[in-house]
Amino acid sequence: MKMYIGGQWVDRDEKVPVVNPYSGSQVDTVPRGSAADVDAAVTSAVAGAAVMAEVPAYQRYTILKKAADLLAERTQEFARTITMEEGKTLAEATAEVGRAVQTMTLSAEESKRLHGETVPLDAAPGIGAHLLGFTVRVPCGVVAAISPFNFPLNLVCHKVGPGLAAGNAVIIKPASDTPLSALKLTEVLLEAGLPPLAIQCVTGPGGAIGDALCTDPRVRKITFTGSRDVGEHICHTAGLKKVTMELGANCPMIVMPDADVEKVAQATVSGGFSNAGQVCISTQRVLVGSQVYGDYLDALKPQVEGLRTGDGLAEGVQMGPMIRESDAARVDQWVREAVDTGARLVTGGDRSGTMYAPTVVADVRPEMRISCDELFGPAVAVTRFDTIEDAIALANDSVYGLSAALYTQNLDWAMKFVRQVHSGNLMINSSPQFRVDLMPYGGLKDSGMGKEGPGYAIHEMTELKMVAFH
Numbered sequence: 019m020k021m022y023i024g025g026q027w028v029d030r031d032e033k034v035p036v037v038n039p040y041s042g043s044q045v046d047t048v049p050r051g052s053a054a055d056v057d058a059a060v061t062s063a064v065a066g067a068a069v070m071a072e073v074p075a076y077q078r079y080t081i082l083k084k085a086a087d088l089l090a091e092r093t094q095e096f097a098r099t100i101t102m103e104e105g106k107t108l109a110e111a112t113a114e115v116g117r118a119v120q121t122m123t124l125s126a127e128e129s130k131r132l133h134g135e136t137v138p139l140d141a142a143p144g145i146g147a148h149l150l151g152f153t154v155r156v157p158c159g160v161v162a163a164i165s166p167f168n169f170p171l172n173l174v175c176h177k178v179g180p181g182l183a184a185g186n187a188v189i190i191k192p193a194s195d196t197p198l199s200a201l202k203l204t205e206v207l208l209e210a211g212l213p214p215l216a217i218q219c220v221t222g223p224g225g226a227i228g229d230a231l232c233t234d235p236r237v238r239k240i241t242f243t244g245s246r247d248v249g250e251h252i253c254h255t256a257g258l259k260k261v262t263m264e265l266g267a268n269c270p271m272i273v274m275p276d277a278d279v280e281k282v283a284q285a286t287v288s289g290g291f292s293n294a295g296q297v298c299i300s301t302q303r304v305l306v307g308s309q310v311y312g313d314y315l316d317a318l319k320p321q322v323e324g325l326r327t328g329d330g331l332a333e334g335v336q337m338g339p340m341i342r343e344s345d346a347a348r349v350d351q352w353v354r355e356a357v358d359t360g361a362r363l364v365t366g367g368d369r370s371g372t373m374y375a376p377t378v379v380a381d382v383r384p385e386m387r388i389s390c391d392e393l394f395g396p397a398v399a400v401t402r403f404d405t406i407e408d409a410i411a412l413a414n415d416s417v418y419g420l421s422a423a424l425y426t427q428n429l430d431w432a433m434k435f436v437r438q439v440h441s442g443n444l445m446i447n448s449s450p451q452f453r454v455d456l457m458p459y460g461g462l463k464d465s466g467m468g469k470e471g472p473g474y475a476i477h478e479m480t481e482l483k484m485v486a487f488h
């Protein structure tokens with residue numbers, strides 16, 4: 019496909035191949051964008067922002083709603099594209115398209131709800147008595163939307179939807195491995211009637227074009243989803259801009275002794291292995307009370323071994339490949355390292371190219387990399403604890419804080435967990451991997467800052483002006 023800059027689909031001689039992670043075959047190519055392309059995109063976006071600032075809320079609503087409807091009509095086509103470029107199963111990809119339709123619909127609705135508020139200046143002592151105060155929300159202007167590979171459509175919608183709903187122009191920088199869904203979304207937005215300069219989609223390697231985009235002073239807002247280290251780099255280089263950072267995690271799930279271990283095992287399979295564990299809120303660290311430790315592992319092993327792995331396009335496959343062979347090799351190395359230093363391989367631990375077998379490692383200690391770093395792969399690390407205090411200390415023993423979960427029927431334990439665990443999302447009786455697109459979603463600590471979910475993100479895509487009538 020071509021990239022979209024300045025109201026034109028443009029190509030370049032230098033290409034980046036888009037590869038099917040399962041078969042290794044080339045799906046397509048995209049142009050290798052340069053700093054000059056970023057400069058052209060920002061120049062067009064500045065003009066696009068001026069156009070968008072004049073587009074009334076109702077028209078922004080109709081454009082985004084139409085885009086949601088078009089996405090829904092093309093579910094199968096989009097799902098196939100996601101599977102081909104990302105590797106997840108067709109069922110997972112279809113679910114992602116369904117969520118993207120929701121995200122765009124919610125964004126459409128939010129365009130009609132953006133407003134300021136009155137400010138009671140007469141409540142200030144002395145000088146406020148006859149003043150009228152209110153706030154006005156205005157778009158930031160040019161928004162850079164930088165997205166990761168693992169949800170190549172819905173996570174782009176979480177940026178583009180609220181960005182346009184708020185009246186900005188948006189420049190998409192999709193992940194280098196998975197640019198096709200974002201380019202197709204650009205087509206859909208244009209077909210839905212978006213002013214051409216309001217959207218740009220620049221493809222190419224993150225380092226070169228990402229830095230050019232993030233350092234450009236005409237970009238007023240950066241919304242980034244990706245790894246902790248790239249997020250931190252952007253925070254250093256961006257200068258004085260608004261930023262939203264949706265970063266990584268090593269999510270804990272605490273299993274108290276009163277939990278139903280069969281149910282928890284099922285939740286571990288869906289929360290730990292969907293999209294081959296490449297989900298920011300994947301269940302990574304399972305912390306299990308000593309009393310049910312053995313029973314939990316006995317319940318988990320056959321369920322993990324029953325997962326059908328393979329080509330995401332094939333019927334009945336439940337887990338696809340990892341995005342790159344180097345990532346599968348990294349997961350393999352971290353699992354081996356854990357086992358070599360005293361952990362126990364319960365099942366899995368095999369690799370073939372990008373396919374890494376669903377893996378369970380028990381007796382994991384917190385300092386092992388499989389526990390303390392973000393694994394982002396199809397393995398769970400199981401650790402034993404004795405008391406709720408120990409479990410909460412283990413859950414908090416991380417630089418991250420994106421999602422955490424607790425299984426129990428005991429309200430006191432649940433309240434303690436809610437009060438004491440430092441995490442942006444807290445799940446009771448579910449795995450950490452729960453998200454619906456309307457909820458405020460974002461991490462604490464090194465998992466980032468700011469919230470997504472269109473009703474929340476739209477505020478982050480605006481500036482607040484204060485008006486006082488004297």
Ligand code: NAD
Nearest residue numbers: 165166167192193224225228229244245248264265266298
């Ligand atoms: P990544 O950090 O490697 O890349 C993310 C994006 O940043 C890509 O588009 C990449 O091209 C771009 N990029 C790279 N260098 C850049 C630079 N110098 N300047 C600007 N942009 C640059 O992440 P990934 O491997 O694509 O995705 C996996 C990571 O994303 C994991 O850490 C995962 O936890 C995280 N993630 C977080 C959330 C969340 O909502 N918190 C959701 C999904 C994924």
